[in-house]
Amino acid sequence: MEKEVHEFFTLLDWAVVVVYMLLTTWLGHKLSGKQASIKDFFLGGKTIPWWAVSGSMIATEISALTFIGVPGGVYAxxxxxxxxxxxxxxxxARLAVAYWLVPLYYExxxxxxxxxxxxxxxxxxxxLVTGLFSLGAILGQSVRVLVxxxxxxxxxGMDVSxxxxxxxxxxxxxxxxxGMQTVIWTDVMQFCLFIFGGLLAFGILAGQLGWGQISVLNQVVIDGEHVNKLRWIDLTTPFQDPTLxxxxxVALLAMPFQNFAAFGVDQLNTQRMFCCGNIKDARKAMAWSSVSILITILMLxxxxxxxxxYQVHIPGGQLAESFKANPNYVFPTWITLEVPAGVSGLILAGAFAAAISSLDSILAALSQTSLSVIYGRERLEEEGKGEEMVRLSRIVVCIWGVILTAAALLLWVVYQRNPDSDLIGLAFGMVAYTYGPLLGVLLAAIIPLRSHVVGLVIGTMASVLLVSWFRPELPMLLDVAGLKDLSEAVIGSRPSLASEWxxxxxxxxxxxxxLLSGLFVRK
Known part of the structure; x- marks a missing residue:
């Protein structure tokens, strides 16, 4: 009888995972310092070095999903x-945020x-924008945790729940x-482990196969046509195929908007930027986070x-079926089977910690934004209320932690009823609902022309409805609700377009x- 993959995950691997998690927790606590005020808790007292902030941004961006999903995407x-x-x-986008937005934010x-x-x-x-951020955070992060x-x-072999x-x-x-001190320093540890895991995996693969053989084996024939899997440029226009x-x-016309929103509007990343002591350090942190592209190249x-x-060591049986069903299983499976015991546990501990790292980042951001809306800036910083507000912030962190965990568990229930759902695509597609409106409101705040919140709300609602028509989530929810006929009608009436546009x-x-509401609505 063929052994399951998890049976190769040894006691030594488990010991490494447990020790790594305990060590990371202890070091994060030691480096966190004293949280005497709300500024200490949410902004790290504005004393964190720019290179640590930059590393934290990269660690959040290169999540466990990316660490595993990018190799899986190439393997497909x-x-x-x-x-x-x-x-x-x-x-x-990062350079635009560094040299245009940072000075505005630090006014x-x-x-x-x-x-x-x-x-x-x-x-x-x-x-409005705080609500948009909270909604996007719950949807996007719960999917990433589930994946x-x-x-x-x-x-x-652990149960998903x-x-x-x-x-x-x-x-x-x-x-x-x-607070943010612990979040950032634990992120830096994950960043180092990402690099170690990627370099180790590539070193083993290239050392045993050689890059020349890897290059040759990535030239394949699909449906009678030669395909170069190392190809990195695609000049297909949206008029030729709008779904690509x-x-x-897409990279030049759409993704700068996505990344400008991700690093300039999404509190998940901007909160780190505010932890720097001055404009110069914040700029350096943002600009140097661009080196994440080197990690992307490594994982590709x-x-x-x-x-x-797996062209040389052809998988069979359940392994082949697993890879065909979901290419994202390939890298963690290879780590478990091919990397020496203990080391494989360390790499997978990094993947596990990466999911936690992304979640603790969003918890800090959600806690800060919700308290800011409820209490306002003045009350949060009221003289003599520092310790009380820090305690309240920790309570709010726990509440958001329960909400996000419950959302991930709910998604797992939905996924079990629809096992063919594309959760990886769902994770990346969720930001399409909120990033556009968030960026639109930011631009309205920056340009000198007058806008009104009524129009911004209308624009936000129209944007969400527009994305809902094109994205697969609405038909999926209709299927779960037993409205299959309505789901098919929605799918049949919509055109196809990549979410990035x-x-x-x-x-x-x-x-x-x-802007239109600014013209017609009285102040």
Missing amino acids: LSGDWTYLQWGIGSII KEIYSPYDFMGNRLGEGARR TAIILKVVT VCIMVIGLVAVIWTFMG KYTMW AVGAGLFAW FFPVNASLTLVCG
């Missing part, structure tokens, strides 16, 4: 390196971009202990190596609606 028969093109738009001491937008557009706009839990189940609850519990503990995501046109190379490896489209739609 139709996969190649065209994902790398998105890095161009990412670098453009006044603020905790989030939503404070900036609220100062410019009013309290209604601040509540990581499903993959870890393959490797460790148990994986989700463990990730949620440890994330709450890390954030609870020391990994093209140069690992994917090519895995494809070549909604970043510039929805930003423009929200901005135009806000």
Whole structure:
């Protein structure tokens, strides 16, 4: 009888995972310092070095999903390196944030971009963008936790529900202990482990096969046509195929908007930037986070190596079926089977900790933004109330931890009823609902023309409805609700378009609606 993959995960591997998690928790606590005020808890006292902030940004971006999903995407028969093109738009956006947005944000001491937008557009706009961020965080992060839990189940044999609850519990503990100080320093540890794991995997693959053989084995014939899986440029225009995501046109015209929102508007990343003591350090942290593209290249190379490896060591039985059903199982399975015991546990501990790292980051961001809306800036910083507000912040972290864990568990129930659902695509597609409107409100706050919150709300609602029509989530929910006929009607009536185009489209739609309302609605 063929052994399950998790049976190769030894007691030594488990010991390494436990020791690593305990060590990371202890070090994060030791480096967190004293949390005497709300500024200490949410901004690390503005004393964290820029290189640590930059490493934390990269660790959050290169999550466990990316660490496992990018090699899996290359391994898939139709996969190649065209994902790398998105890095161009990412670098453009980060430099724009560093040299345009950072000076605006540092004009006044603020905790989030939503404070900036609220100062410019009013309290209604601040509540709108805070609500958008909270919704996007719950949807996007719960999917990422679920995907990581499903993959870890393959490797460790733990039940998915148990994986989700463990990730949620440890994330709450890390954030609870020391706020952003603990979050950032634990992120830096994950960043180092990512690099170690990627280099080790590529070293083993290239050392045993040789890059020349890997290159040759990545030239395949699909449906009678030669395909180069190392191809990284795709110049197909949206007029030729509007469904393609990994093209140069998407990279240059759509992804700068997505990344500008991700690093300039999403509190998940901007909160780190506010932890720097001055504009110069914040700029350096943001600009240097662009080196994440080198990690992307490394993981693409690992994917090519895995494809070549399994051309030489052809998998059979359950393993072949597993890889065919979901290519994202390939890298964690290879780590478990081919990397020496103990070392494999260390790499997979990094993947496990990465999911926790992303979750504790979002917990800190959600706690700060929700308290800011409820109490306001003045009350949060009221003289003599520092310790009380820190205690309250920790309570809110626990509440958000329960909400996000429950959302991931609910998604697991939905997924079990629809096992063919594309959770990986769902994880990346969720931001299409909120990033466009968030960016539109930010632009309305920056440009000198007057906007009104009524129009911004209308633009946001129109944007969400537009994305819902194109994305697969609405038909999936209709299926779960037993409305299959309505689901088929929705699918049959909509055109096809890659979700990435909604970043510039929805930003423009929200901005135009806000400007029009500024003309017609009295102040």
